Amino acid sequence: MFSGILIANRGEIALRIIRACHELGIKAVAVYSEADKGAPYLQLADEAVCIGPASCAESYLNIPHIISTAEITDAEAIHPGYGFLAENINFAQICEDCGLTFIGPPVEAMRLLGDKVEARKLAQKARVPVVPGSEGAIENGSEALKLANKIGYPVMIKAAAGGGGRGMRVAHNDISFSSALSAARAEAEVAFGDDSVYLEKYIVEPRHVEVQVMADQAGNVLHFYERDCSIQRRHQKMIEESPCPVLKERTREELCKAAIRLIKEANYVNAATVEFLLDKDKKFYFIEANTRIQVEHPVTEMVTGYDLIKWQIEVAAGRKFDFSQRDIKHTGVAIECRINAEDPAKDFAPCPGTITRYIPPGGPGVRVDTHVHQGWEVSKSYDSMIAKVIVHQKSRAEAIATMKRALREFVIEPIKTTIPACLDIMSHNLYVKNKIDTGFVERNF
């Protein structure tokens, strides 16, 4: 096992990893920017090193400073969390070159699954259903137009290097197609420095269902069931739950097995999420794989009882799973609400500021993952997510009831948060009746 792990991240996920390190008896080294200086969660780390100014590029994305910190603190491994450097192939390669264990997949597996075009090829090879679309990046406009007609409108144009909804456009006919294509290319170039795009059929009113997978170094690949992340706003997840409430047992099994096939095909190690769209006929299509731990991992931890962060560390250190697929049981229903410092009245614009009153929810079935507290200043430099509320109950109805009372207990003042928006969704007739898809929030709020 590692004696020390450097956590190349901030906020709630940094704290989550510090906790896992301490439960495993590992020294946790935190890094921070000048904007996060003095944050109480840093005091829980065994060491904390300032690596740069507030700007992400100069601190949390500053590879030389992070590697140098690992060297001077004798950390043997680096946990990248999610976001920042978590899916940066260059960073994973540098870690390897410097003799540091990157707590994540091998570089080659990350490269294969991180590139959407490559991942799609891999999925087809592994007999995993994919959304009908272009085989690879599209070369020119006229070829793309022909293909769009062949697939059938509506068609989605996506950035090959994209994520989080950036570089995505939907076209409903030939006329809107060419403008959507150039817009997607331009956005992809700005956001990712790569204007390669690809086409796929736009599935109408789909659910977003993803499978949590974990692989050890001996080649054992296990799934930890699915999460339904259909409650999204502009392709950003707001609420996640497990199980997916519309999946029949047989489809669930097929879905999870498909995810495992893909991960095996990539010779993958460590945690991954395989994302699918589920159409109205309950057919599923692979869309992309995430080669990191995800924000919503606690949902899976609650329903399976496995600590995914600890297993990420164990697997990276070479430990083999001491349990099999049969041992992983799914119990009850878990729901997570992401609490963002955003103002719903101002189109969910980030709402930075100091929290002067903070009262977290508690009681049976409630878990809160957060790094904030009374007096915390929400910085405008970083992501607006400040907390995650996760509930676990026997049934979906009970879970919704627990989530509603937890959200009502949760006081964060005076900044605006998504707590009221999450409450509205929890109380919405269609959410309660489970008649939702990825367009639910945009249509109803």
Add this chain to the structure above:
Amino acid sequence: MAQKDTDLQKIKEIIEIMERNGLVEVEIKHGDDKIFLKRHVPQQPIPAAAAFARPESVVSPADVVTPESSFAKTASVPSKQEDLEEIKSPIVGTFYAKPSPDSEPYVEVGSHVEPQTLVCIIEAMKVMNEIKAETRGTIAEILVTNGQAVEYGQVLFRIKPD
């Protein structure tokens, strides 16, 4: 009784000094009185970067850490002194005061520096980064020692400007 209380107070103070400076053993003799204090030592070796770790956390995880003795304090710099300029570390790495173990240090307290004067080297990822004074004046204080790990923004020198 009063004498005993004073002694206890003194011992408490010594323990605090030990904790602050990461000392493991202290022996004090005064006439016939002798005090020997020894703190619990961890199994794991003390990391090189213990310089800015909480001494408490390195010495014993079982020690209760009081809120005010957080690493944040040790990581932060002492309050800025009036009329002195600071040279801060622009990177994370290991501070070297001299070009090789047996050479003279680049600068010492009292050395006069020009903006282009080399004041130290900070090693990061096996690369030796030369740090220049970028100000004109006299070195008033050196806040780090040779071979010490430094973080971004850590004050290395204080300079009395000309």
